[in-house]
Amino acid sequence: MSNKKALVVGINIYKTSKNNLPSCVNDSNKFSDLLKDSYGFTDICKIQNREATFAKIDQQLEWLFKNAEPNAQLVFYYSGHGYRTPKDGLLKxxxxxxxxxxxxxxxxxxxxxxxxxxILSIILDCCHSGGMEKAFFSGKSGEERPMVKAWVPPDEELENSSKPETDRTLPYQKFGQSITERNFVSTNADASSSLKSLISQPKSKQVNGLLMSACKANEKAIASTVYTNGLSVFTFGLIRSISSLGTKISNNTLLDHTTQQVQKQLKKSKLGQTQTPLLIEPDRPKGLGNLSFITFEPAEKSASFTDKPAEKSPVFTDKPAEKSGVFTDEPAEKSIVSTEASDRAMLEELSQAISGSAKMLSMLADISAMSNRD
Structure with missing residues (x-):
């Protein structure tokens, strides 16, 4: 039995056509390729579009987690819509x-x-701030209008969807995280009393795995733009960062560079939109953020984060990482060529200067000899 297993989900087509998305199937295909080509995964279950029903995902999660051993590497990747709605006294x-x-x-x-x-990595390319909001950014005529990855209820259900006042009065539970007072802001005593009752009960368990998500709870995850090669912005940034930096970087470093890439693509699209990827570590073991993505092996220090803006950073180039020479102890090939050419030019200039000096000394000697004869 393989110790590397992945469940990869991508949903473009939904029951309600206005919720259809353009890039999630591409995301799931590219992420599956990344797992195979860069991480050596062979046991990958990929479910897409109408096949990705509640029952199917639930069934395949049982398969993913079955008989997992301590040396296993498990991945759950999801690209599609997210949502938040009241359930069991919580906004979930x-x-x-x-x-x-x-x-x-x-x-x-x-x-x-x-x-x-x-042993478990969870990657969610979706957002949860849906409800009354539009499914796309409106723009001027001719400007790009990328889709937002937050589900919009059918018209007849909008009245029952999450309202702003509900958001403020219910304890909030993020996907995969436990209920805490930090997730909750209340403006009335009844809601505060409700929270105290909830947190006095056994808390829901935080997911036992490292979770990387596309954006903060109050932000929107953007589907593909004209600059992301048919991929959602977050997945594009994640894959581009791994392709540039290699697979031995830490989860924290990967998050930093993915964020740079996301912001770079949004800036290109001129959306005026903020999307901030998040990394949530489990309660145990501590320090997974400092280990490498998916493998949880020690990360290489040579691939450390740079504080330079993404636009100027040599990390994110369109050239393959093997040729860029950014994260090696040796200069890149082009740098060597450039240095040798510069050295040759300096030697030629120095030689010309010496030759000129010798001629000048010779002329001065001739003048001195003529003066002595006179």
Missing amino acids: ECLVTSDEKFFFDDKFSTLTQRLPPG
Whole structure:
């Protein structure tokens, strides 16, 4: 049995056509290729579009977590719509399956508790601030209008969807995380009392795995733009960063560079939009952010983060990483060529200067000899 298993989900086509997305199937294909080509995964279950129902995802998660051993590497990747809605006295985040059912993290988190710690990576390219908001950014005529990856309910259900006042009065639970007072802002005493009752009860378990998500809870994840090669902005940034930096970088470094890439693409598209990828570490083991992505092996220090803006950083070039020479102890090939050419030019100039000096000395000697004869 393989110790590297992945469940990869990409949903473009939803039950309600206005929720269809352009880039999630491409995301799932490219991420599967990354797992195979860069991380050596062979046991990958990829489900897309109408196949990615609630029942199918639930079934395949059981497969993913079954008989996991301490040396396993497990990955759950999802690209599609997210949402948040009231449930059990909480405002909870969820994933939206192709049959438009809400996949909450209750069972998901419970299943992960039986896993050995430090073997599961979860990557979510979606957002949860949906409801009344439009499914795309409106722009001037001729400007790009990229899709937002937050599910919009059917018209007849909009009145029952999450309202701003609900957002402020219910404890908020992010996908894969436990309920804490830090997630909750209340403006009335009844809601505060409700929270105290909830947190006095056994808390929902935080997912037993490292979670990387596309944006903050109050932000929107953007689908593909004309600059992201048919991929959603977050997945594009993630894959581009790994391709440039290699697979031995830490999760924290990868997050920093992915964020740079995301902001770079949004700036190109002139959307005026902020999208901030997040990295959530589990309670145990500590320090997974400092280990390498997916493998959780020690990260290479040579691939450290640069404080330079992404636009100027040599890391994010369109040239393959093997040729860029950015993260090696030796200068890049082009730098060597440039240095040798510069040295040759300096030697030629120095030789010409010496030759000129010799001629000048010879002329001065001739003048001196003529003066002595006179």
